[in-house]
Amino acid sequence: MSKARQRIERSTYGPKEHGFPEVPIFGNYNTEIALNPLSVHAHEGFEICYLVKGHQYYTVFGKDYLLKSGDIYITKPEEKHSSGKQSQEKGELYWINILPKCGRKYIFGLKKEEADLLVGKLLGIKKRYFPASTELKNAFLVIHRLMLLSRSSLKHIALSNAFVHLILELLKCAAAKTTHEEENMNKVIQYIDEHIEENIRVPALASLMGLSSSWFKARFRKETGLPPAEYIMRKKVLKAREYLETGKGNVSDAAMKFGFSSSQHFATAFKRYNKQNPSFFLK
Helix, strand or coil: CCHHHHCEEEEEECHHHHCCCCCCEEEEEEECCCECCCCCECCCCEEEEEEEEEEEEEEECCEEEEEECCEEEEECCCCCEECCCCCECCEEEEEEEECCEECCEEHHHCCHHHHHHHHHHHHCCCCCEEECCHHHHHHHHHHHHHHCCCCCHHHHHHHHHHHHHHHHHHHHHHHCCCCHHHHHHHHHHHHHHHCCCCCCCHHHHHHHHCCCHHHHHHHHHHHHCCCHHHHHHHHHHHHHHHHHHCCCCCHHHHHHHCCCCCHHHHHHHHHHHHCCCHHHHCC
8 A cells, every 4th residue: 555545544435334315425534645626516415514624625606615624614406516726635524415305205214394494494504614513523423433333223313313413503503603703814815816816915915804914924824724925826826727728828928917927937836836837738
């Protein structure tokens, strides 16, 4: 076994292991190395991810979201999503897919009105991601432990209760108010996305949060895992790659569009994150 493989732990469980066809998959990975980007895909049901540790980028409907340790991320049925062109970062993640209905069976053995209520509440969640409570974190851990047990009637009952408990805790977390500081950090991330072609200055970002530059840098790194300047550079390179791949211009055009001082500066930064020269991605 290679050294890289030794640093990746991954486990997935399907209906065969747990006896719930409304849950096509429950999985967990723990990796010390970055994984390949997650390609664009969609699910018949809900996908709920819990990032135990690390940082992770997701893209839905062309909008980027940055998750940090302890965050929940949710996509609804048939919503196309991916990690964009960015690698799945090192860290630990749980995910679960839940079908709104499976044949004539209502989810988790609930009555029709109960199942419809839960599914309706899930569809009504407005937030794409939010912090997980301790109870919600424990719900994922309990399900994982139950998956390791041999199939039995008692295991089936315990899993049914655990799945319902997870959804109820998820709904509580989704309904919780976002703190003022979280709202401001979201504004900073959005500002960077909307002004990525410009020369973005750290003091301008710090002012959005009402912090000094030094405090802002520390807070930003804690939230994203990166210093502001490197985060901005990564985003510029990512958008430049998309620009080249879609045939919108040449290398010089991309360097100018995204605010690099020269084509050489652009090429050096680009190769640092993509392991290839910009010309490799020209359409």
